[in-house]
Amino acid sequence: MVVVVVVVVVVVVVVVVVVVVVVVVVVVVVVVVVSAVAAAAAAVAVVVVVVVGCGG
DSSP states (O other), rough: OOHHHHHHHHHHHHHHHHHHHHHHHHHHHHHHHHHHHHHHHHHHHHHHHHHHHOOO
């Protein structure tokens, strides 16, 4: 019985750790993608402002 309990506890801990790692990775990826999109949007906005400013 003790062995079974220990195995179950170890499995639960491993699963929790894996889930936490996956969540952290997903959050990091989302932050990086959002940052990249924001940077791209800012760059496009700057280009548009410069082009409109020079053209106008």
